Amino acid sequence: MSLNHKSIELLKKLISFNTISFNANLELIRWAEFYLQQFGAETRLTTSLEGNKANLFATFKAHDGNGLEGGVIFSGHTDVVPVEGQDWKTDPFELHIGNGNAYGRGASDMKGFIAIIMSLADRISSTKLKVPFHFALSYDEEVGCIGVRHLIKDFMQAGFKPSACIVGEPSSMQLVSGHKGQVTYKCEIIGHEVHSSLTTQGVNAIEYASRVIAFMYQIGQEIVNSDNHDPFFDPGFNTFNTGIISGGTAFNIIPNHCDFFFEYRFLPGHEKLDQVERIIHYARDVLVPEMRKVYEFADIKFTQTLSIPAFKALEDSPFIALAKSLTGANQLNAVPYGAEAGLFAENGIDSIICGPGSIEQAHKPNEFIALDQLARCEKFIKKLIAYYTL
Numbered sequence: 405m406s407l408n409h410k411s412i413e414l415l416k417k418l419i420s421f422n423t424i425s426f427n428a429n430l431e432l433i434r435w436a437e438f439y440l441q442q443f444g445a446e447t448r449l450t451t452s453l454e455g456n457k458a459n460l461f462a463t464f465k466a467h468d469g470n471g472l473e474g475g476v477i478f479s480g481h482t483d484v485v486p487v488e489g490q491d492w493k494t495d496p497f498e499l500h501i502g503n504g505n506a507y508g509r510g511a512s513d514m515k516g517f518i519a520i521i522m523s524l525a526d527r528i529s530s531t532k533l534k535v536p537f538h539f540a541l542s543y544d545e546e547v548g549c550i551g552v553r554h555l556i557k558d559f560m561q562a563g564f565k566p567s568a569c570i571v572g573e574p575s576s577m578q579l580v581s582g583h584k585g586q587v588t589y590k591c592e593i594i595g596h597e598v599h600s601s602l603t604t605q606g607v608n609a610i611e612y613a614s615r616v617i618a619f620m621y622q623i624g625q626e627i628v629n630s631d632n633h634d635p636f637f638d639p640g641f642n643t644f645n646t647g648i649i650s651g652g653t654a655f656n657i658i659p660n661h662c663d664f665f666f667e668y669r670f671l672p673g674h675e676k677l678d679q680v681e682r683i684i685h686y687a688r689d690v691l692v693p694e695m696r697k698v699y700e701f702a703d704i705k706f707t708q709t710l711s712i713p714a715f716k717a718l719e720d721s722p723f724i725a726l727a728k729s730l731t732g733a734n735q736l737n738a739v740p741y742g743a744e745a746g747l748f749a750e751n752g753i754d755s756i757i758c759g760p761g762s763i764e765q766a767h768k769p770n771e772f773i774a775l776d777q778l779a780r781c782e783k784f785i786k787k788l789i790a791y792y793t794l
Contacts, residue, residue: 512772
C-alpha cells in the first residue's frame with residue numbers, strides 16, 4: 405500500500421520536537437499553525453496558565469463558507485511520554501526508517517496520525533467540502549487530558565458546533581467506540597510521631613495507609629467476583645491500582661506521615677464512583693475516629709488529581725455507520741486506555757477512536773509505527789474527504 409512521502413517528512417518534523425509532557429509544546433504548535441495556514445486554515449490557540457503550552461484548533465471551511473455548523477474534527481495530542489531510563493537503540497527524537505517501520509518517540513502515540521492529517525491539508529483545502537473540517541491538536545493528554553478541555557470550551561464558546569470527531573489514538577486502524585473512565589487520588593495520612601518503643605502513644609501513618617489499601621483491595625476482589633461485568637471491555641470490570649507510596653523516616657520512629665496515589669478505572673455508567681466513596685467513608689468513619697483516640701489532629705485526606713470520563717459511543721450513530729463503511733470494519737471495539745474521546749462525546753460530539761499504530765508500541769523504548777498502518781490511515785482519511793465532497 406503506497407504512502408504519501410509528505411507524511412514521512414511531516415512525521416520526521418513532528419518527532420523532532422521534544423514534547424514530553426513536562427516540556428513546552430509551543431514550538432510544535434506554532435509550526436503546525438503556520439503550516440496549516442498556508443493552505444487556508446483559520447486557526448485559534450488556547451494556552452496553558454503558565455503560557456508555555458498551547459492547543460491548536462484549525463478550521464477548513466465548507467465550500468459555502470460555513471466554518472461553524474457541523475463537520476468533522478481530527479483530534480490528536482502533541483505531548484509524548486518520557487524516554488529517561490529506556491534502552492533506545494536510536495535517538496528517540498530523530499525519525500528512523502527500517503524494517504517497514506518508522507521509529508521515534510510519539511511515532512505511534514500519536515504523531516503518526518497527526519502527520520497523516522497534516523499531509524492531507526492541501527487536499528482538504530482544494531476540495532469543495534460539504535461541511536467544515538477541523539484539526540484539534542492538544543497538550544498534556546498523557547497527564548490527564550488537560551489541554552483538550554480548554555480547547556473544547558474555547559471552540560464551543562466561539563460558536564463552533566462540530567457534529568463528529570475522530571480521535572486518532574493508535575488502534576491498529578480498528579474502530580473503537582468505548583474506553584473506561586479514570587480517576588486518580590492522592591491519599592494523605594497524618595499520624596503522630598514517637599519513638600518506636602512507645603507504640604501505644606503514636607499513630608503509625610504507614611499502618612493506617614496499609615489498612616486503607618487493604619480495604620481497597622477487598623473492594624476490588626468483590627468487583628472481580630461480582631456478576632457486574634461488561635464483556636465489551638477487557639477486563640470487563642472496574643479496577644483499582646495503588647501506584648506510588650511514600651512515608652516514614654527511620655525504622656525506629658513511628659511515622660507521622662504517609663502519602664499514596666491510587667487510580668480507579670471504571671466502566672461507562674459507573675460515573676457516581678460509589679466504590680471510591682466506600683473507601684473515603686471507611687477512612688473517615690472508621691479509621692480517623694480510631695486514630696484520634698490517640699492523637700486529636702490525626703487525619704486521612706483524599707484529593708482527586710485526575711479525572712477522565714468513560715466513553716461508549718451510540719452504535720446506531722450515523723457517523724459510526726459511515727466509519728464502518730469507509731474502513732470495511734464489521735465490528736466495534738473497546739480499549740483499556742483512556743483518551744480524549746469521552747470529553748468530546750460528553751459535549752455532544754459524535755466520536756470514535758481510529759488511528760494508525762498499535763498501543764502495544766506506545767510508551768516503550770524504540771517506539772515505532774508500521775508504514776503500512778500510516779498508509780491505511782491515509783486511505784481512510786482520503787475516503788472521508790471524498791464522502792464530504794460536493
